Amino acid sequence: MSDTFAIGELGRATDTKVETVRYYERIGLLSQPRRTSGNYRAYDRGHLNRLSFIRRSRDLGFSLDQVRALLDLADQRDRPCEAVDEIARGHLAEVERKIADLEALRDELRGMVRQCGHGSVRDCRIIEALSPGDALAAAPG
Amino acid sequence: MSDTFAIGELGRATDTKVETVRYYERIGLLSQPRRTSGNYRAYDRGHLNRLSFIRRSRDLGFSLDQVRALLDLADQRDRPCEAVDEIARGHLAEVERKIADLEALRDELRGMVRQCGHGSVRDCRIIEALSPGDALAAAPG
DNA sequence: GCTTGACCCTGTAGTTGCTACAGGGTCTAT
DNA sequence: ATAGACCCTGTAGCAACTACAGGGTCAAGC
Structure with missing residues (x-):
């Protein structure tokens, strides 16, 4: 098995419907993956982690806007902490x-x-x- | 004060927006009240009780479908409560x-x-x- | 090499549980 | 009679999905 996943695999791995994954991409919560020659989405491990985080946060009652903020927070590791x-x-x-x-x-x-x-x-x-x-x-x- | 309430009074008594009361009626959760000559909804104490039940259940996180089920069950007094x-x-x-x-x-x-x-x-x-x-x-x- | 079936694509419309108008009618008080 | 608070219907919007419709891709099997 390679290091990339089709949207269906990603969905199964994170308990997320395929349509929901595409929805997250559409609203800019999940970055656009590269595409295969046949125009299929090809996700990597970074996408998997990010989507897992999103799903768990949603489950805990955070709004998508809050999830966005949490993700930004996690991304800005280099920034001063204040x-x-x-x-x-x-x-x-x-x-x-x-x-x-x-x-x-x-x-x-x-x-x-x-x-x-x-x-x-x-x-x-x-x-x-x-x-x-x-x-x-x-x-x- | 009489034994009937206008929709606004009912809303204030149950902390429910007027639009939400009408919404509950539309989806069949709250029965249609009789109307005044001016076509205003006139609610009685039964409606008030039922709406209170709905709001409290919603507050406790039950879905509208669950509330509906609870209401149906509450009405069938002879049935076992399992x-x-x-x-x-x-x-x-x-x-x-x-x-x-x-x-x-x-x-x-x-x-x-x-x-x-x-x-x-x-x-x-x-x-x-x-x-x-x-x-x-x-x-x- | 052609079909079958599982998967993928885009786009749009539906769901839940409200909430917010728009465009009007009613009622009470001055 | 006119202002203002209330009510009416109907429709459209919101968040966060979810479910099609109508296609394209691809590996397997004959």
């Missing part, structure tokens, strides 16, 4: 906020699932937990 | 996976910020941290 440090700190704060949000969500879901008595929907605590509280459910007066 | 439990469990598993991934990223960013106080970012490992394991990152042979 400008980059700020971006990194910003991302760190955001990641920490995201973790906190998800943990709160997880706790709620855990509470729901734990309380589920496996009875009928009538007694289902999950549904109950999702239903509005007193302030909205009951009319005053 | 299906509800399954939706919640599936969602919980997803949330837990995301937290674990974000924690890995957080640790990387923390290390980076700590390391990166002065000098260059040469040792930045964020790409590596988010890149796939050996199977993909290193070519065999």
Whole structure:
């Protein structure tokens, strides 16, 4: 096996649909690979790493714009660190906020699932937990 | 104040944009309310409860399809609640996976910020941290 | 050397879950 | 009667894909 990959191989290696790979290229997130004589895209290991990074970041809830910023950050290894440090700190704060949000969500879901008595929907605590509280459910007066 | 609400009131009560309320109606998630003589939507407390349920579920990260399923289940009071439990469990598993991934990223960013106080970012490992394991990152042979 | 089938190409339109107009109608108050 | 806040329908836009349609390429097998 050579050092280049067709788009399908790249897709399988990164769990990305072929159309999505082309989409990333179209919006400039993934650089244009060289083409074979038959006009097929020929990717190298750099593309593979970059795409892996993109996919994982997306999975973690970063927007494409944020992924772009992260990639720039990773690319500017020669630059003095200060400008980059700020971006990194910003991302760190955001990641920490995201973790906190998800943990709160997880706790709620855990509470729901734990309380589920496996009875009928009538007694289902999950549904109950999702239903509005007193302030909205009951009319005053 | 009467027992019915205009769309704007409903929106304010549930922190939902008016356009979003109409959107939920259009896709059949919220039933059509009766109309006033002037063709204004007139919602009742049932709509308010249902919309609250939808918004809360959305807030907890359930997709509209999942919300639809939950609503259907909530309506079938005699059915066993296993299906509800399954939706919640599936969602919980997803949330837990995301937290674990974000924690890995957080640790990387923390290390980076700590390391990166002065000098260059040469040792930045964020790409590596988010890149796939050996199977993909290193070519065999 | 010709076909079959897996793969690739471009381009465009659809999806989800909203959100934002445009171009109007209604209602309440002054 | 006129201003302003609200409502109506309809359509188009957004992010981030995803799914075609209508073709071209290429290795394998007969």
